[in-house]
Amino acid sequence: MIQSVAKSLALTYLIVSFTVINAQNVSSRFSHYGELHYRLDQRVITDESRPYLEFTYDEDSPNGPSYWPGDCNFGYRQSPIVYDQVAAVSALDRDPLVMKGAYNVLPTEVHVINNGHGATYSFVFRDNAIPQITGGPLNKEVYNFASFHFHYPCEHLPQKHKNNCKLELHFVHYNAKYGSVEEATNKLDGLAVVGLMYEENNNIASIKFPYLKMLQHVYQPNTDYTERKNVFTYADALGFTEFPLFVSYNGGLTTPECTETVIWIVVDNLFPVSCSKLEQFYRIHDSHGERLKRNNRPIQPLNDRITHMYNDVKWVWN
Numbered sequence: 001m002i003q004s005v006a007k008s009l010a011l012t013y014l015i016v017s018f019t020v021i022n023a024q025n026v027s028s029r030f031s032h033y034g035e036l037h038y039r040l041d042q043r044v045i046t047d048e049s050r051p052y053l054e055f056t057y058d059e060d061s062p063n064g065p066s067y068w069p070g071d072c073n074f075g076y077r078q079s080p081i082v083y084d085q086v087a088a089v090s091a092l093d094r095d096p097l098v099m100k101g102a103y104n105v106l107p108t109e110v111h112v113i114n115n116g117h118g119a120t121y122s123f124v125f126r127d128n129a130i131p132q133i134t135g136g137p138l139n140k141e142v143y144n145f146a147s148f149h150f151h152y153p154c155e156h157l158p159q160k161h162k163n164n165c166k167l168e169l170h171f172v173h174y175n176a177k178y179g180s181v182e183e184a185t186n187k188l189d190g191l192a193v194v195g196l197m198y199e200e201n202n203n204i205a206s207i208k209f210p211y212l213k214m215l216q217h218v219y220q221p222n223t224d225y226t227e228r229k230n231v232f233t234y235a236d237a238l239g240f241t242e243f244p245l246f247v248s249y250n251g252g253l254t255t256p257e258c259t260e261t262v263i264w265i266v267v268d269n270l271f272p273v274s275c276s277k278l279e280q281f282y283r284i285h286d287s288h289g290e291r292l293k294r295n296n297r298p299i300q301p302l303n304d305r306i307t308h309m310y311n312d313v314k315w316v317w318n
Helices: 002-011 212-218 234-238 275-281
Strands: 097-101 109-114 119-125 131-135 143-151 165-175 191-200 223-227 246-251 262-273 308-310 313-317
Touching: 109 212, 119 212, 165 234, 165 262, 165 275, 212 223, 212 275
Parallel strands: 097 313, 191 262
Antiparallel strands: 097 131, 109 119, 109 223, 119 143, 131 143, 143 165, 165 191, 246 262, 246 308
């Protein structure tokens, strides 16, 4: 009983985001798991949920990164990291990473929420459609897409570009065998996150951001918005259909409790984004109603982990 209570208390520190849900099967359970914060029946931040969001990125704050709970300051496989492509171990002979399922299927709804630490998007699909990822560093395990969110400036830093990275998107997936993000978050092979990085560049055509218009509805904290007309696919959100090289390593969530259950897939490329579009990302307000200056966790030690380099991605469209 005591162990059960302790585990329950520990989980309440985790931030929760949206999970992909079936339009015909909407759960009313409230989730408490990493970088996922969403109440499916209300889609708002409530007095019940607000205590789970009490952390900041300010090192001078008693709720800053040095004081984050859980694995954040005691774990050995923390994220993000600086990686060096030259030092990465080649995995070019392994099976390709496979993107399959509903990647090009339009959802019935797209949700976005500002929980005071950034904005997170999730989709609602008909008929149990869901984007999935497998192969590559995931081997034969299949991971379901859950949500995506962004950090700025970048969290992961490629050694060759570490001073230029301004924005990083995280596409969160959970291991399908566990059935939900809630069940997967504390399993060693529970989560897989695809990271995309962007640099400010006004000279090259910017990657399209079909979700950017929705952002204006959630600049203020504890707000959410649902789009049912101008929806977009997962592939649209990615903005491209071919991965350059990508780096993979075992790490953790970059928000409390920094659970070390993530297989990271970081695309080794800086995509262009214009200054005007970056400015729209930067208009998000934090839980105190002030402009969120940054929401990136500091770099963590690599320790004895190995980063692997891949260059093969296969798309299997529904």
